[in-house]
Amino acid sequence: MIIGYTTGVFDMFHIGHLNILQRAKEHCDYLIVGVSTDECVESYKHKIPIIPYEQRAAIVEAIKYVDEVVPQTTMDKLIFLKKRHFDVMFHGDEWKGTELYKKYEEEFAKYGAKIEYLSHTEGISSSMLREKIHG
Template identity: 60%
Template sequence: MKKYKIGYTTGVYDMFHIGHLNILKNAKSQCDYLIVGVTTDELVSYKNKQAIIPHDERMAIVEAIRYVDKVVAQEDMDKMAAWEAHKFDVMFVGSDWQGTEKWNKFEKEFAEVGTDIVYFPYTKGTSSTKLRGVLEEILTGSNK
């Protein structure tokens, strides 16, 4: 396994769960310094939802994880702008994005600047979407 100097990954990290921890732990095992972009509340709308946990609290949670060296706000989806700002040599992403038109384009752009993309397996069983569904059932009483 190749060891990188600076790694970068992003996420909403709403309702932090084992899948989030897995990606951060795996990312840190492959780089010396891990930068994590936490999606702002405004940008979360790209998923057509609102974050349950406010951005500043999500930043604090991620910052407290021992695998994380630096936390930054992700204010837009421009990964090359993030590269310009942080000069990482690898970006870590969930495998659910692999092979998509968007990420195939990022792979080409990053290759031009010598940056790799490493895809990690999506953690099955737990997701923020599932947790959100359970919360909605509890709050609306539709689980009766």
């Protein structure tokens, strides 16, 4: 059984979010999704999500591609891997080849895990929605 893991804020849930979860599930038998807590988002984005954590987690949990939702309390993916093994982490391809993710790939290999990069859905993001709302 292949256990997959992905994370996100999933604020203002849109088709891009659904697509990434569907594509991740196509590559694993059991998909764990880390939904960033409000505190985690505030720590690195310096803003609070529009939709509170509990509601974002409930939305993601209701999606048929998702087997389990866990709170993401830190951006350090290695901490979760050490706590709860998974075989493959799915992440947006804009991070592929960066120093941080090269390091993750090396560290994950020590635990028998790998990273698969998925492309984002063109023309949609929570940031774009935020701009439309605020004009």
